[in-house]
Amino acid sequence: MDRRILLNNIAVPGIRTFEVFRSTGGYLSVMKALKEMTPDDVIEEVKKSGLRGRGGAGFPAGMKWSFLDKKSNKPRYLICNADESEPGTFKDRFLMEKIPHLLIEGMICSCYALGAETGYIYVRGEFKYIVGILNEAIREAYQNGLLGKNILGTSINLDIHVHSGAGAYICGEETALIESLEGKRGNPRIKPPFPAVVGLYGSPTVVNNVETLCNIGFIVNQGGSEFARYGVGKSTGTKLISACGNINNPGVYEIEFGLSVREFLYSEKYCGGIKNGKELKAVIAGGSSVPILPANLILKTAAGEERMLSYESLAEGGFVSGTMLGSGGFIVFDEDACIVRNTWNLTRFYHHESCGQCSPCREGTGWMENVLHRIENGLGKARDIDLLVSIAAKIEGNTICPLGDAAAWPVASAIRHFRHEFEEHVLHPESCKNSAIRQLDNVQIRRLENV
Amino acid sequence: MFKVTIDNHTIEVEEGTTILQAARMIGGIVVPPAMCYYSKLKESGGKCRTCLVKVAQGSARDPRPLPKLVASCRTPVADGMVVQNITSQEVIETRKAIVEFLLINHPLDCPVCDQAGECDLQDLSYDNGKEESRFEEAKRSFRVIDIGDKIQLHMNRCILCYRCVYTADQLTDKRSHGILYRGDVSEISTYIQTDVTNDFSGNMIDVCPVGALTDKTFRFKNRVWFLNPMNANRSCSKCSGKVTAWMRGGEVYRITGRKDQFGEVEEFICNECRFEKKELSDWTIEGPRNIKRASVISQNHYEKSKKPSVILPLENRTVSLDEFKNGSNNEIQL
Amino acid sequence: MGVALVAILLVFKDIVKDIVGVALVAILVLSNEIIKNNGIMLDKIITHPLHEKKNSTVCFSETALFKVQQIIARYPSGKQKSALLPLLHIAQEEFEGYLSVDVMDYVASLLNIQPIEVYEVATFYSQYYLERVGKNVIEICRTGPCAICGGEAIQSYLEKKLAIKTGETTPDGLFTLKAVECLGACGSAPVMQINTEFYEYLTTEKIDKILADLSSKAKEEKPEKSLWIEEFF
Ligand SMILES: Cc1cc2nc3c(=O)[nH]c(=O)nc-3n(C[C@H](O)[C@H](O)[C@H](O)COP(=O)(O)O)c2cc1C
Ligand code: SF4
Ligand code: SF4
Ligand code: FES
Numbered sequence A: 001m002d003r004r005i006l007l008n009n010i011a012v013p014g015i016r017t018f019e020v021f022r023s024t025g026g027y028l029s030v031m032k033a034l035k036e037m038t039p040d041d042v043i044e045e046v047k048k049s050g051l052r053g054r055g056g057a058g059f060p061a062g063m064k065w066s067f068l069d070k071k072s073n074k075p076r077y078l079i080c081n082a083d084e085s086e087p088g089t090f091k092d093r094f095l096m097e098k099i100p101h102l103l104i105e106g107m108i109c110s111c112y113a114l115g116a117e118t119g120y121i122y123v124r125g126e127f128k129y130i131v132g133i134l135n136e137a138i139r140e141a142y143q144n145g146l147l148g149k150n151i152l153g154t155s156i157n158l159d160i161h162v163h164s165g166a167g168a169y170i171c172g173e174e175t176a177l178i179e180s181l182e183g184k185r186g187n188p189r190i191k192p193p194f195p196a197v198v199g200l201y202g203s204p205t206v207v208n209n210v211e212t213l214c215n216i217g218f219i220v221n222q223g224g225s226e227f228a229r230y231g232v233g234k235s236t237g238t239k240l241i242s243a244c245g246n247i248n249n250p251g252v253y254e255i256e257f258g259l260s261v262r263e264f265l266y267s268e269k270y271c272g273g274i275k276n277g278k279e280l281k282a283v284i285a286g287g288s289s290v291p292i293l294p295a296n297l298i299l300k301t302a303a304g305e306e307r308m309l310s311y312e313s314l315a316e317g318g319f320v321s322g323t324m325l326g327s328g329g330f331i332v333f334d335e336d337a338c339i340v341r342n343t344w345n346l347t348r349f350y351h352h353e354s355c356g357q358c359s360p361c362r363e364g365t366g367w368m369e370n371v372l373h374r375i376e377n378g379l380g381k382a383r384d385i386d387l388l389v390s391i392a393a394k395i396e397g398n399t400i401c402p403l404g405d406a407a408a409w410p411v412a413s414a415i416r417h418f419r420h421e422f423e424e425h426v427l428h429p430e431s432c433k434n435s436a437i438r439q440l441d442n443v444q445i446r447r448l449e450n451v
Numbered sequence B: 001m002f003k004v005t006i007d008n009h010t011i012e013v014e015e016g017t018t019i020l021q022a023a024r025m026i027g028g029i030v031v032p033p034a035m036c037y038y039s040k041l042k043e044s045g046g047k048c049r050t051c052l053v054k055v056a057q058g059s060a061r062d063p064r065p066l067p068k069l070v071a072s073c074r075t076p077v078a079d080g081m082v083v084q085n086i087t088s089q090e091v092i093e094t095r096k097a098i099v100e101f102l103l104i105n106h107p108l109d110c111p112v113c114d115q116a117g118e119c120d121l122q123d124l125s126y127d128n129g130k131e132e133s134r135f136e137e138a139k140r141s142f143r144v145i146d147i148g149d150k151i152q153l154h155m156n157r158c159i160l161c162y163r164c165v166y167t168a169d170q171l172t173d174k175r176s177h178g179i180l181y182r183g184d185v186s187e188i189s190t191y192i193q194t195d196v197t198n199d200f201s202g203n204m205i206d207v208c209p210v211g212a213l214t215d216k217t218f219r220f221k222n223r224v225w226f227l228n229p230m231n232a233n234r235s236c237s238k239c240s241g242k243v244t245a246w247m248r249g250g251e252v253y254r255i256t257g258r259k260d261q262f263g264e265v266e267e268f269i270c271n272e273c274r275f276e277k278k279e280l281s282d283w284t285i286e287g288p289r290n291i292k293r294a295s296v297i298s299q300n301h302y303e304k305s306k307k308p309s310v311i312l313p314l315e316n317r318t319v320s321l322d323e324f325k326n327g328s329n330n331e332i333q334l
Numbered sequence C: 001m002g003v004a005l006v007a008i009l010l011v012f013k014d015i016v017k018d019i020v021g022v023a024l025v026a027i028l029v030l031s032n033e034i035i036k037n038n039g040i041m042l043d044k045i046i047t048h049p050l051h052e053k054k055n056s057t058v059c060f061s062e063t064a065l066f067k068v069q070q071i072i073a074r075y076p077s078g079k080q081k082s083a084l085l086p087l088l089h090i091a092q093e094e095f096e097g098y099l100s101v102d103v104m105d106y107v108a109s110l111l112n113i114q115p116i117e118v119y120e121v122a123t124f125y126s127q128y129y130l131e132r133v134g135k136n137v138i139e140i141c142r143t144g145p146c147a148i149c150g151g152e153a154i155q156s157y158l159e160k161k162l163a164i165k166t167g168e169t170t171p172d173g174l175f176t177l178k179a180v181e182c183l184g185a186c187g188s189a190p191v192m193q194i195n196t197e198f199y200e201y202l203t204t205e206k207i208d209k210i211l212a213d214l215s216s217k218a219k220e221e222k223p224e225k226s227l228w229i230e231e232f233f
């Protein structure tokens, strides 16, 4: 269970440079695709591979590609979503920083398959140094004839540009990202139409996550069915899991789907157990947006089966006793962590990041934050807990984009699994172990700071 | 032509028609409330979520229901689609919640608001509101500003429907009016030192569903329900000159566009007609205008001691199609 | 008139929660002056951020202008507005780290768009500053994963050490402290970013050292801006 696809050569010194990357077999897929395969062949292999989007939603990449409007005679675009802002997720940054050519390689093959002559990499504004690394990699690719006009002597032209965001989580949502790339506010668009039909500049557009695109090289080289031999069931391939929180070895790990959560958490090879010998309390398994699970439910499903790292196993039990793989941000809480404070913290995040277009999310996220902040600061009332459940339920599913859901799920799941803790905070606010860091602050109910 | 059924009424519509448009063709109480959509403004809609409806059957080909409620203003019909508006308890409950969201930061300052009596939000909350507010936090608050010498902005009342921005974008050639910041501190604003002076900018007042944008030239600030709306016209080189003149005695208090039963103007009018022609002699009066008398004030709702519950589900009543087409909520005895 | 007002109040009587609220509204009705200031919630008033335009002449350096042309060329012709976000980054770098109205108007003219389109964008994204900031902007991550690893303690240590609150700038103009959301480096929590540099696994000792280094560096020359622009755009 420790075969790798993406990070095989990560330890090779100088892998960030074109020369070294090439010497480890890099860019072979570009030659294979352009010289031996038709674009449809590539799409077919990606479909066969069962590769699912690694950005959060897990939508099959091949299927997404096949939705691209073939009838349109407008130019097509591929956008790489490198906005990575989901709390707990830092795998794309790792890929781009350590092995940027893997992404460029994947993008060239993908653009060829999609018939796109321009690709953009939308990097979140905070990653300025990553922009430098990517630009250098792109420059090397141009120099070596892998980008530009007539790639490798074929009639294929391709330009890839890096575009820098400026601090907005919502721009990770694909239509908000497109708006932002057009130089506008990051307001998600109303779908349909989907980007595959009306995307960037009104043209057919595919948006894929960094990790998704990094897998394409392998699929082209080895074939989709070889890729599908990795993993379990419909979770094919490997996944980068970024582990953080109260564990001994935080970091980015490539796991093959099917690894048990227990092994991932406690084995020295991965997280190495809970820090300072403490007990595990809870895990958010897929980035801050997915439901939090208490220790017993993350290790075993409600039916008593060992829980595995895969799309299906993590979702086992639905929202009652399961969660989601999401973006692979694995946040671990030890026994001392305060769930109420953490829920408030994350809700504050969503409140801060809501674009403000639609009323349930604009008004509801702030409302939830205020109520949670009150509870956290010892000003909660018993009925506040049900109020939170009801606000979350009314945001969920009623918004333009999934940020509304992402804001509602953490609250709903925290109360579902840790209701006693919320009640305790209402009844005996002073009893929380965390009260030391609680800066019973200037209870600024509404936080408006922008700087 | 696509066949679509909304709250048990079936109608045939052109391909590309939205659910809301189809519902408006049927008319009456099957029409979902729309606070942000404006048929005359491209790209409007989808934001306020008051028009959410349930699609009980996606289409004849694929009869599965859609998993979530959809914004009827931005969702095109499919052939054989079955939609539930007020016949779905889920829709009614959700709409209540949306109204609650829209109101939590709303100042509820109707007594001092120029829009009172013709405010879509007032009507909406009357029809769909909850009994009491569960919101105990401080409301957000903005200062009142003038945008230009003719229009005043009460940002506190704004529900961020974006209609005024689309108006500025689509009717005027140089937009100077837009949305600043994000999330719940977003605000509508022009930028410093630039007045909204374009010839058609006054239409922002008409499209605004609440009292956020109001007419500073509204003479003597009379309450709208003391005024008589009259169809009036004049020959104007910039617009059709067809307006509604709000009068009392022989005096013209205010000029607006002519609004239809869904609160939308029939035609946009120019600023000269709206702001500068306030003498009776400026206008040819055609006669009284039948405006939508469904608003809170015109229905004398306030005299009733008990607030009506949410509109009755259709199954419980038999109403003919004609009744629907002609009648406003007015005729339904609650 | 009075009857009608009471009438409207009745409409919302269920919503207007308490008697105080009703009384307040009633008082407001009486006082036109207060109405003008819309005084219902006088305690929290947000001032308009786009302060006076100074009409000073603004122009990018030659290096920057060259870069601007390169950036615009990345997008199809007619879609030059796409270059807005990168251009605002450059503008901030060129003009003292923040975007004044004059600078934004200048960017609008470079891209041939309306100034409001720039303001809309500049106020949406959290990395653009409309007001002057310190030479070093300290962005301390305050989101969940960092918070459970001691990020909050680091934040209050920074506040204490710099003797400012989050959101403020030190009197010498050297540091602005800003709390930001997840920086995508949760594995090395707690994390902060200063300008383009990430600082990870923060402890109070590390903070002491970082601040001391930056303070002494500030006395030296700032690196050539053009280098910065070359590298990151
Ligand atoms: C609020 C929100 C934030 C998102 N942030 C990201 C992100 O930072 N990175 C990412 O790759 N996808 C993000 N997504 C998912 C994208 O919308 C989109 O599904 C993804 O880029 C598609 O790529 P994939 O199919 O390769 O996963 C986000 C979605 C939402 C709703
Ligand atoms: S759900 Fe939130 S972030 Fe998404 S469009 Fe609506 S307001 Fe914006
Ligand atoms: S000012 Fe009026 S029209 Fe403009 S967004 Fe606000 S509510 Fe809508
Ligand atoms: S009218 Fe449809 S969402 Fe506002």
Ligand code: FES
Residues within 6 Å of the ligand: A087, A088, A089, C141, C142, C143, C144, C145, C146, C147, C181, C182, C183, C184, C185, C186, C187, C189, C191
């Ligand atoms: S939470 Fe601090 S970097 Fe992610």
